[in-house]
Amino acid sequence: MASVGSTPGAVLPLWSLWKALGSDSALYLQARLEVHRFGITGYGKGKERVLERERAIMLGARPPKNSYVNYKVLQEHIKEKKAAKEEDKRMAKDTDIFKKKKRKGQEDSFVIVIFSHFKCRKSKKKKSAPSILSSGRIGQVGKFKNGTLILSQVDIKKINSSRVPK
Structure with a gap:
């Protein structure tokens, strides 16, 4: 690669690749x-x-x-940039006071246009009869010992009470 201080007429490897691409693209790039x-x-x-x-x-x-650049000067420069950005953001927010605010459920029309071909379906949770799992416990009921499920008396009562009569 050529360095920055090289002469303007120096041929760079990138230019030779472009020249090898074809006469039309090479002429366009040269122009x-x-x-x-x-x-x-x-x-x-x-x-x-x-x-x-x-x-x-x-x-x-x-x-x-x-x-x-001195580190303290660099920090001051970064703080000035940050303050200017915050000022711009605050000014933009102040000018947006008179604009109509969107409601919570309202969506941006641009987003609707982009994603109009996707079907958005909300998953409906099926309501089931109260079970022992809905009492706050997560996981399985009882415990396994030598390949058999062992239930305590409390678990059996909860299972029987949670059954829905047909």
Whole structure:
């Protein structure tokens, strides 16, 4: 790969791959890069260098490393960004006061359009007769010993009382 400081006419491996793709796509990409280069020349030298560096990065060059910033200064910068974001969010919320609020059951029409081909069915829970499991216990009734289910007297009474007469 070419570095950022290389000459503008340097051939990059990415460009050679594009050239091998075919004449139409290669001509299109070449024209695009020439237009981009021509557009860069309209700026001053300082801005032109920055844009040329960005163009090299776009073509596959490695970007330069970030410059050193003191940790306390970096923290202050992050806090300022966070405060600005919170301020924008608060201003957006204040301007939304006059907008019509959605009801709890109301859905966004955009979501309905996207998911209109999916069928949404709410699962209905079947109501069953009260059983010993509905008394708060989770799992099986009784305990297994040597392959047989052993029920206590309390479990047997609960089973008998939970049966629905036919």
